[in-house]
Amino acid sequence: MSNWLASLRKGYGKKLHALHAWNGWIVVVLTISGLMLFGGFWRGILGEGRVWLRWLHIVVGIASLLPVAYYLLLAGKHWKQLRGKAAQRANVIVVLALLVGWLLSGLLLWQFRLIGPAWSNGALLTHDLLTWIGLPYIIYHSITRVRWLKEEPHRRTVKSGKPEEAIHPAASPGAVYSRRAFIKTAIGAGLAITIGPSFLRWLGNSIGAGTSIEKLVESDANKLLPVPQPLPASLPPTGGGSRGSFRVYTVTPIPSFDNSNWSFDLDGLVENKMHYNWEQFVKLARSVQVSDFHCVTGWSVYSNTWEGIPLKQFLREAGVKAEAKTVKLYSGDGVYTDSLTLEQADMDDVMVAVLHDGKPIPNDLGGPVRLIVPKMYAYKSVKWLNRIELIAEDHTGYWEERGYSKDAWV
Numbered sequence: 001m002s003n004w005l006a007s008l009r010k011g012y013g014k015k016l017h018a019l020h021a022w023n024g025w026i027v028v029v030l031t032i033s034g035l036m037l038f039g040g041f042w043r044g045i046l047g048e049g050r051v052w053l054r055w056l057h058i059v060v061g062i063a064s065l066l067p068v069a070y071y072l073l074l075a076g077k078h079w080k081q082l083r084g085k086a087a088q089r090a091n092v093i094v095v096l097a098l099l100v101g102w103l104l105s106g107l108l109l110w111q112f113r114l115i116g117p118a119w120s121n122g123a124l125l126t127h128d129l130l131t132w133i134g135l136p137y138i139i140y141h142s143i144t145r146v147r148w149l150k151e152e153p154h155r156r157t158v159k160s161g162k163p164e165e166a167i168h169p170a171a172s173p174g175a176v177y178s179r180r181a182f183i184k185t186a187i188g189a190g191l192a193i194t195i196g197p198s199f200l201r202w203l204g205n206s207i208g209a210g211t212s213i214e215k216l217v218e219s220d221a222n223k224l225l226p227v228p229q230p231l232p233a234s235l236p237p238t239g240g241g242s243r244g245s246f247r248v249y250t251v252t253p254i255p256s257f258d259n260s261n262w263s264f265d266l267d268g269l270v271e272n273k274m275h276y277n278w279e280q281f282v283k284l285a286r287s288v289q290v291s292d293f294h295c296v297t298g299w300s301v302y303s304n305t306w307e308g309i310p311l312k313q314f315l316r317e318a319g320v321k322a323e324a325k326t327v328k329l330y331s332g333d334g335v336y337t338d339s340l341t342l343e344q345a346d347m348d349d350v351m352v353a354v355l356h357d358g359k360p361i362p363n364d365l366g367g368p369v370r371l372i373v374p375k376m377y378a379y380k381s382v383k384w385l386n387r388i389e390l391i392a393e394d395h396t397g398y399w400e401e402r403g404y405s406k407d408a409w410v
């Protein structure tokens, strides 16, 4: 054994203790920041803070490599010490596997631009799955390890150090559950009840077995009439039906619309300003395209069949003035905006979409009308789109103001 390793192992017990504590705090910080990043609820509240929180999560996540590496140096001795303690050995392996799995999938997610959507999808799935399994495990582990649960009350008075059984040979004979086992079971059941349903929902959606898009369509709170009738290319969907599921993202409460509060404007530096109500809007000629949808946070939905009005067509009809440089996009939520350069807006597949897989886009997913920019990350795909303005200057959109790149190419 080299000298430095020997010196490293000096005061081993204390070091192991400190390591466990450090690791615990790192997990707490990563859990809280991770859950806040995951939860749709926090998106609106955090705003710009989300970019900072994401950085904190990444930096602390990478820092978690330190206690893991340090532990591995001490692991040999610890392992011997745990001889005959199968449960504790298993615990060490589970926790190490969790930490390494989170770290690796997290690194991939951090570098999502390098690895492309397919890999980052897998990484996100792994990261989330580890969280669904690992977090309840760690919570259970920490609760059941606190001292008052580890020791039966009468045992605390025993000073001899002899095993409990030797002193209280008849301690609760015949009792199937000791108090401790009962509390542990209760904690386990409590966790299963609180976390189980959301886990199953997530699992269903991730595997694609869930009918989540259909459910969203069913619970659509928009009430716009007449209902747009799909083109033959849209129903049945040319793309064969989308694969994957959308995570409902919003920075505001989710709005809903009816004929009285919905309208669509095309204005700014154009020859013919346009104002449509819903009855007029559904009469516009639409076309159909099949494309993939990628969010920068790592998830994608493949082979979406979108039906709508190509942005190009709108701009041609409105007549863009020579001074115009930027297409500014407004959401009916009153907060979210983004923009495209005229050149980007001229791409054939940029669409003001009205139907997804032959059905009206539900309000959760940005309906009745949302933008689709297949070649760019989905933060360009403004939900509840209700105004397009041509402007002479630049515009920095909602997420771009908060650190996202203006260059959103997939």
Ligand SMILES: Nc1nc2c(c(=O)[nH]1)N[C@H]1C(S)=C(S)[C@@H](COP(=O)(O)O)O[C@H]1N2
Pocket (backbone or CB within 6 Å): 246, 247, 248, 249, 250, 251, 252, 294, 295, 296, 331, 333, 336, 364, 365, 366, 378, 379, 380, 381, 382, 383, 384
């Ligand atoms: N109005 C509005 N549009 C938005 C967003 C938003 O928060 N508000 N989020 C964007 C982001 S980051 C993504 S990934 C997609 C998500 O679309 P979905 O909620 O339909 O899955 O919408 C984009 N358009």
Ligand SMILES: [Mo]
Pocket (backbone or CB within 6 Å): 249, 294, 295, 296, 297, 378, 379
């Ligand atoms: Mo996104």
